[in-house]
Amino acid sequence: MKEKNIESFSLAAVLRMPNYLRYLNELRESGVEYVSSTDIGERMGINPVLVKKDLSSVLRTDGKPKLGYAVVPLIQDIEYFLGYDDVKDVVLVGTGRLGQALMSYHGFENYGINIVVAFDSDPALIGKEINGIKIMHISKMEDLITRLRLNIGVITVPKDQAQEVADKMIRAGIKGIWNWAPVHLTVPDDVALKNEDIASSLAILSNEMKKKLKGGI
Amino acid sequence: MKEKNIESFSLAAVLRMPNYLRYLNELRESGVEYVSSTDIGERMGINPVLVKKDLSSVLRTDGKPKLGYAVVPLIQDIEYFLGYDDVKDVVLVGTGRLGQALMSYHGFENYGINIVVAFDSDPALIGKEINGIKIMHISKMEDLITRLRLNIGVITVPKDQAQEVADKMIRAGIKGIWNWAPVHLTVPDDVALKNEDIASSLAILSNEMKKKLKGGI
DNA sequence: TAGATTGTTAATCGATTAACAATC
């Protein structure tokens, strides 16, 4: 056990963590007990030293020279770092196709995410349940967020309603917004915002493709 | 008009581009003709010099001292850079809730994305059409990808089938994969892979929230 | 013209990589 000082992590480092986790879980499933930074690095196409650095800043128990890192504790430590171990109750607004897809997604449990309630303005949807999650009228949102002390909100409404929904959420006490609507939201400094941005994803993908194409010449 | 040399862009820079675009489109809608790097920087919370650097590497016409950048040409240049202007025919595999949500998503046109055909293995879905996109049996995928010369594939199948689908796609000539299944896919070096990773997004959001919380003390 | 804003060169900052002693 070593001393830890509070560190901050780069965006790139945070993005690598779930990838480590995936690979480690695969290893665990195939019964592998130890893994070296070299293995991980090769598999993920990154420098093993970077792997060591990333892991060392998250690990609570040291790796073992010659053996590598014990897979199971390593998984636990990364999950702890990513906050998958504590359950986060979230609220979802907008129960169209995308909202429903997220509501019926069974992978959220793995990340400690629990959608407790959903809201919409369409009378046809109010009162329905999807995957055990009740859909309520949007007018009840602020009150419920406050009463249940929810602090993460998922926005899956059409883009012209997204800002309004965000404003309401924030007024009610939401501190983190996961926005799936293709608009730029304006939020106060103390609110975290993550845009699930189809545009960005595609930008990255086609940029990668261009690079590979060039490299191949 | 200035000389351009081939530059490569950092991940962070590519990620900023769609954000510029969103803000610029808002400006255009409200009839604004020129915008300065200072404005953009303030709105997006980044350094204006960084804005200038990003834009200068994408712009085909110079900005104007005192006035700033002309909004409309700037939008066009970024769209050109991001490849929104040329239509990319893509194939989607896995027409469950998520796949259907993507198929019925009307924002893709803005990014030059056109889902031409979808595949599934569920007999109940074969032959159906969603948003004008036909669902065909997975056994016909390879042939069709090759014949239509498609090179981007979207994977929205359950995670245990994702690798198999990816392998087939690649065999048929796909060069870019947009993976929504929560697994680590292994692809050859010449194939670009973008994971739409719910886990990563959440990791980033909760990391942000932690940071803000600390900062506030 | 004077002032605002651009584009670019130099300085800084931070992240990644290389080198290497410690250790099981």
Next chain:
DNA sequence: TAGATTGTTAATCGATTAACAATC
């Protein structure tokens, strides 16, 4: 023990920021 692999310190690399001349 010898060898493999860890953790850490120093060097490198790249991205961001600061400074400033050019210009409309």
